[in-house]
Every structure is written in C-alpha cells, then in structure tokens.
Amino acid sequence: MELHAEIQEVENKAYEKRLKLDEKYDLEAQEKEIAVCEMTKLTRGLFYYRRSKIIDTIPCFWLTAFLGHYALGVLLSEEDQMIFRFLKSVNVEDTEGGECGYIITFNFATNPYFENESLAKKLVYTDEGVEICGCIVNWKDGIVATSGNQQAKRGYAADGDTSFFTLFFERDDALKGVFDEVANVIINDLWPNAVKYYVNGNFTDEEEVAIEEDCQYLLSCCEELRI
Numbered sequence: 001m002e003l004h005a006e007i008q009e010v011e012n013k014a015y016e017k018r019l020k021l022d023e024k025y026d027l028e029a030q031e032k033e034i035a036v037c038e039m040t041k042l043t044r045g046l047f048y049y050r051r052s053k054i055i056d057t058i059p060c061f062w063l064t065a066f067l068g069h070y071a072l073g074v075l076l077s078e079e080d081q082m083i084f085r086f087l088k089s090v091n092v093e094d095t096e097g098g099e100c101g102y103i104i105t106f107n108f109a110t111n112p113y114f115e116n117e118s119l120a121k122k123l124v125y126t127d128e129g130v131e132i133c134g135c136i137v138n139w140k141d142g143i144v145a146t147s148g149n150q151q152a153k154r155g156y157a158a159d160g161d162t163s164f165f166t167l168f169f170e171r172d173d174a175l176k177g178v179f180d181e182v183a184n185v186i187i188n189d190l191w192p193n194a195v196k197y198y199v200n201g202n203f204t205d206e207e208e209v210a211i212e213e214d215c216q217y218l219l220s221c222c223e224e225l226r227i
Contacts, residue, residue, distance in 0.1 A: 059086055068199070069185075090107075123183055
C-alpha cells in the first residue's frame with residue numbers, strides 16, 4: 001500500500017512536469033506563430049500601401065473595379081454608381097487584440113449624398129459564427145431610401161431597392177451570426193485582385209462556369225437580405 005502511494009506520487013510529479021513542458025513548448029510555438037503572422041501582416045501591409053498610392057492616381061478606380069467584378073457589379077444601382085464616383089479608397093485590415101477577423105473601410109471625398117467621410121464594417125469570426133458590426137450612413141436631407149416597403153430619409157434607393165450602402169453597412173442586425181457573402185467576396189477576391197477586376201481580365205471556360213455559379217449564389221443571398 002505504501003509502495004503504491006509512492007508510485008502514485010512519482011507518477012503525479014512526472015505528469016506535472018510533462019504538463020509544464022507541454023505548456024512551455026505550446027507557448028513557444030504560439031509566440032513563433034504570432035511573430036510570423038505579424039511579419040506577414042507587415043509585409044502585406046507595405047505591398048497594399050504601395051498599391052494604394054498608385055490607385056490614388058487613377059480616377060474612379062474602385063467604381064471600375066466593382067463594376068468589373070462578376071458578382072459585385074450587378075449589386076450597384078445607377079444611383080449607387082454615382083456615389084461610388086466619390087469613393088477615394090477601399091481598405092481591408094486584420095482586426096487587432098487577438099480577434100480573428102477583418103475591417104472593411106470605404107473612404108469618401110465630400111459628396112452630396114451623406115455626411116460620413118468613411119464607412120466601415122467589422123467581421124469577427126468566433127466558434128459560434130460571424131459577429132458583424134456595421135455603421136450608420138448619415139444621409140443628407142432629401143436623400144431617400146427604402147428599407148423593405150418603408151421609406152426613410154437616412155437611406156438611398158433606386159427603383160424601390162435598398163441602396164448597396166444601406167444593405168452592406170447598416171444591416172448588421174439581420175446579418176449577425178450569419179456569414180456575409182458580400183463581405184467575403186470583397187475580402188477574399190476583390191481586395192487582393194482589384195487591379196485584375198479594374199482591367200476586367202479574361203477568364204477560361206472553367207473559370208467562367210465557376211464564376212457564374214458563385215454569382216448566382218451571391219445574388220440569391222443578397223435578394224434574401226433585400227426582403
């Protein structure tokens with residue numbers, strides 16, 4: 001009995017040592033991973049900064065890029081396109097503070113549509129899903145939009161449809177916990193491939209088929225949100 005107790009004590013001490021070693025190596029691995037991620041973010045940030053300086057010299061770059069995108073272009077009404085002419089830059093950044101997510105920011109020149117200098121949307125990925133935080137578009141007097149069947153002065157509408165800006169930036173209540181397909185396309189496709197969509201590059205037959213399927217799916221998601 002005494003021997004069994006001694007064996008148990010030795011095993012417990014060995015187990016505690018293994019735990020400490022595991023914690024040490026896990027911490028070191030995490031620190032290395034964080035360092036690599038930070039370096040990658042820095043390098044990527046410098047690349048996009050250089051690109052932004054070139055884009056700044058091109059009139060209506062982001063309007064042209066959006067219209068050249070196989071799925072995003074069809075979401076813009078004629079009125080939305082007029083607003084896009086005042087869009088100076090688009091930026092996609094990683095969230096800070098250990099969160100896993102992105103912040104999409106549209107920066108605007110002074111325009112006759114709304115007071116905001118920038119519109120931002122934050123997406124944070126959690127075990128429960130996607131947490132989405134939008135912003136209020138401060139529409140100027142006389143600018144009218146529809147939200148469902150009701151009209152309100154703080155939104156902008158074309159032919160009875162809710163504006164892209166109201167739909168994308170303000171509908172966080174309807175989208176909370178749901179994967180936002182439009183934001184996903186901006187983050188993973190338009191943002192890194194903006195120049196390609198600006199020049200509206202050619203696609204292979206296989207790419208066109210895949211694009212058509214993606215486009216139909218995205219449009220169906222957006223139609224559900226417009227209701």
